Amino acid sequence: xxxxxQHPSTLSVQEGDSAVIKCTYSxxxxxxxxxxxxxxxxxxxLIIDIRSNVGEKKDQRIAVTLNKTAKHFSLHIxxxxxxxxxxxxxxxxxxxxxxxxxxxxTRLLVxx
Amino acid sequence: KAGVTQTPRYLIKTxxxxxxxxxxxxxxxxxxxxxxxxxxxxxxxxFEYFSETQRNKGxxxxxxxxxQFSNSRSEMNVSTLELGDSALYLCASSLQGSSYNEQFxxxxxxxxxx
Numbered sequence: 111x112x113x114x115x116q117h118p119s120t121l122s123v124q125e126g127d128s129a130v131i132k133c134t135y136s137x138x139x140x141x142x143x144x145x146x147x148x149x150x151x152x153x154x155x156l157i158i159d160i161r162s163n164v165g166e167k168k169d170q171r172i173a174v175t176l177n178k179t180a181k182h183f184s185l186h187i188x189x190x191x192x193x194x195x196x197x198x199x200x201x202x203x204x205x206x207x208x209x210x211x212x213x214x215x216t217r218l219l220v221x222x
Numbered sequence: 223k224a225g226v227t228q229t230p231r232y233l234i235k236t237x238x239x240x241x242x243x244x245x246x247x248x249x250x251x252x253x254x255x256x257x258x259x260x261x262x263x264x265x266x267x268x269f270e271y272f273s274e275t276q277r278n279k280g281x282x283x284x285x286x287x288x289x290q291f292s293n294s295r296s297e298m299n300v301s302t303l304e305l306g307d308s309a310l311y312l313c314a315s316s317l318q319g320s321s322y323n324e325q326f327x328x329x330x331x332x333x334x335x336x
Contacts, residue, residue: 142322208253208321
């Protein structure tokens with residue numbers, strides 16, 4: 111069945127360093143890959159997404175890369191700040207499935 | 223525009239009872255999805271509705287059901303509650319569905335089953 115694996119489960123970095131979170135999806139028909147940030151006690155919020163016709167997308171300090179052949183996609187956060195501390199979820203979806211399959215989440219801690 | 227709202231925010235029930243949760247999507251959004259979030263299982267898809275039709279359903283028992291009304295508001299029902307149903311239930315709305323448009327999540331309903 112459809113599955114998204116996410117690593118690492120926890121990540122601790124020093125403020126200013128970069129953070130990378132990796133996901134692997136199982137269904138090659140997946141073509142939409144959003145990333146959500148969930149702060150403690152808050153709702154998940156979309157921070158960036160990518161479609162399968164694009165290999166990389168950037169938005170200020172955040173970037174996502176996609177390798178369709180390997181079925182991998184990654185979130186890159188540069189110049190991390192304490193407010194980046196949260197749980198990050200990757201997800202995958204495909205046309206006409208109308209559902210997101212989420213990874214298990216990565217708890218990112220940015221140490222001041 | 224107002225965001226996605228969910229009621230109630232907190233619920234405490236006992237085993238065997240049933241519960242109904244409500245979700246009001248962003249105005250103009252016709253797709254509503256429901257997810258169960260638990261520490262052990264993460265975010266798991268329950269079902270998705272669009273224009274009152276269920277378009278997809280996750281791997282949950284038949285005790286979990288839902289519906290959508292003509293104004294796009296959605297409800298989910300869990301019957302014969304079990305301890306393992308304790309979770310945060312999130313709904314999310316989008317214009318046409320999660321595969322095509324950004325999903326906006328509600329604040330969730332925290333269900334505790336005793």
